[in-house]
Amino acid sequence: MIPAAFDYTRATSVEEALGILASDEGAKLIAGGQSLLPLMKLRLAQPARLVDIGRLPELRGVSKLDDGRLSVGALTTYAELMDSPAVHLAVIRDVVPAIADVQVRNRGTIGGAVAHADPAADLPAALLALDAELVIQSSSGTRSVKADGFFQGPFATGLAHDEILAAVILPAPRGDAGSAYASIQQRASGYPIAGVAAVVFVGAGGLVEGAGIGVTGVSDHPYRAHEVEDALVGTTGTADAVAAAAALVVGDREVSADIHAGREYRAAMAVVHARRAIEAALARAR
Amino acid sequence: MAELHIALEVNGEQREADVEPRTLLVSMLREDLELTGTHVGCDTSQCGACTVLVDGHAVKSCTMLAVQAEHTAVTTIEGLGQPGSLHPLQQAFWDKHGLQCGFCTPGMIMAAADLMAHNPEPTDTEIRHAIAGNICRCTGYHNIVAAVREAASVMREGAAAPATNA
Numbered sequence A: 001m002i003p004a005a006f007d008y009t010r011a012t013s014v015e016e017a018l019g020i021l022a023s024d025e026g027a028k029l030i031a032g033g034q035s036l037l038p039l040m041k042l043r044l045a046q047p048a049r050l051v052d053i054g055r056l057p058e059l060r061g062v063s064k065l066d067d068g069r070l071s072v073g074a075l076t077t078y079a080e081l082m083d084s085p086a087v088h089l090a091v092i093r094d095v096v097p098a099i100a101d102v103q104v105r106n107r108g109t110i111g112g113a114v115a116h117a118d119p120a121a122d123l124p125a126a127l128l129a130l131d132a133e134l135v136i137q138s139s140s141g142t143r144s145v146k147a148d149g150f151f152q153g154p155f156a157t158g159l160a161h162d163e164i165l166a167a168v169i170l171p172a173p174r175g176d177a178g179s180a181y182a183s184i185q186q187r188a189s190g191y192p193i194a195g196v197a198a199v200v201f202v203g204a205g206g207l208v209e210g211a212g213i214g215v216t217g218v219s220d221h222p223y224r225a226h227e228v229e230d231a232l233v234g235t236t237g238t239a240d241a242v243a244a245a246a247a248l249v250v251g252d253r254e255v256s257a258d259i260h261a262g263r264e265y266r267a268a269m270a271v272v273h274a275r276r277a278i279e280a281a282l283a284r285a286r
Numbered sequence B: 001m002a003e004l005h006i007a008l009e010v011n012g013e014q015r016e017a018d019v020e021p022r023t024l025l026v027s028m029l030r031e032d033l034e035l036t037g038t039h040v041g042c043d044t045s046q047c048g049a050c051t052v053l054v055d056g057h058a059v060k061s062c063t064m065l066a067v068q069a070e071h072t073a074v075t076t077i078e079g080l081g082q083p084g085s086l087h088p089l090q091q092a093f094w095d096k097h098g099l100q101c102g103f104c105t106p107g108m109i110m111a112a113a114d115l116m117a118h119n120p121e122p123t124d125t126e127i128r129h130a131i132a133g134n135i136c137r138c139t140g141y142h143n144i145v146a147a148v149r150e151a152a153s154v155m156r157e158g159a160a161a162p163a164t165n166a
């Protein structure tokens, strides 16, 4: 299969890429190409111009900010993420190996995963649970938004056509934190039928003082389940408390159905994996 | 569409090609450079038959543009070993019956080569995870895992004692 013809520009700076996006409606960014190229080969996407940002050093690498948080460049591949200080976050250690295969993890970037916003992408669940921040650049400047609220629908985000996702900011690891990711995969593709990431902060006496719950695969976009977080905080994370909180993971959201899983099954799996993720996170925090 | 002239290293040699931007790396390797050892199985990023190393990392060459490989170093199955002087992985796939029809084999071996480069002593589980992106319709994977395990052990011995020219 051969993509439709397009013009190709390898950007030499973020400014150049932003300039092309601003002046050309038909231009599309390509990073690792692991989502875009399969779509172009099927001609489900036919951009008139590809702007290759794959070699921009400004968008690469993982660095520690003054406040201890990690700034992860958008071009960081999954494989590079696993070789970076981000592996100190247990949920990152859990989620990355659950994504695709070695070859795709060698090319696929975290920026591409976030910008593409597949309703069943694994990484967004972890970013939502971690309360990650997204750094977005355009010709008019740089802005930061929370991952919470960024994913708006299937393949739809808060990113405008003329913007580039530059980096993802991850929180500094904390001694009182525990985190985990649990998912049930569709065997052939590896995408989750339901995936839940949990981050918990446990204080004296085992009291849950804070929580972040990110959910993917379940509805038409990855979301943060504040209901579960609220139910968990203030408890001591007993089995009953965890089960009661996990039961709220779907709420009144519209649950997706496809040939791999109907609504009822997918919703049930979301609850099971919410419970597993929270329990694993609590065990790591204690 | 205008063709672009690109240069890259393939199996240790400087190569050049004129490609359309939409030319996939696998098409350039097979059609322009006539390196047909790299196979196209699914053409939909699923099967791994097209796996090659780009700057040492296994990638699916049906899911990369040739222009994205400009100025990189690509290794295909032809670059691993030659008839008469097979790479330990190629020899082990032969010895351990790691192939039947052979269609998946180049991709399997390149995925295994990526594994060996950073994990010289892989467990069977690690081997299975390393080839999770490669589909084999014949062998049931058992002998592929055995072949990779064998090659790893041969390569460790080779690293310990400098190889004689066998």
Ligand SMILES: Cc1cc2nc3c(=O)[nH]c(=O)nc-3n(C[C@H](O)[C@H](O)[C@H](O)COP(=O)(O)OP(=O)(O)OC[C@H]3O[C@@H](n4cnc5c(N)ncnc54)[C@H](O)[C@@H]3O)c2cc1C
Binding pocket: A028, A029, A030, A031, A032, A033, A034, A035, A036, A037, A038, A074, A075, A098, A099, A100, A101, A104, A107, A108, A109, A110, A111, A112, A113, A115, A116, A120, A121, A122, A123, A159, A163, A164, A165, A166, A189, A190, A191, A192, B045, B046, B063
């Ligand atoms: C065989 C296979 C299996 C997979 N399995 C899984 C899985 O199990 N779980 C999972 O979560 N994912 C899976 N994926 C998807 C994979 O995670 C994504 O394809 C990859 O992370 C996307 O990153 P990329 O750099 O390749 O993006 P590209 O394909 O280069 O780009 C994707 C989209 O994002 C845009 N974009 C890219 N970078 C930026 C940026 N910095 N700023 C703004 N826009 C940008 C592009 O314009 C494009 O629209 C799989 C993919 C394949 C091919």
Ligand code: FES
Binding pocket: B039, B040, B041, B042, B043, B044, B045, B046, B047, B048, B049, B050, B051, B060, B061, B062, B063
């Ligand atoms: S041909 Fe490339 S993955 Fe199947």
Ligand code: FES
Binding pocket: B098, B099, B100, B101, B102, B103, B104, B105, B135, B136, B137, B138, B139
């Ligand atoms: S040997 Fe036939 S597909 Fe693997």
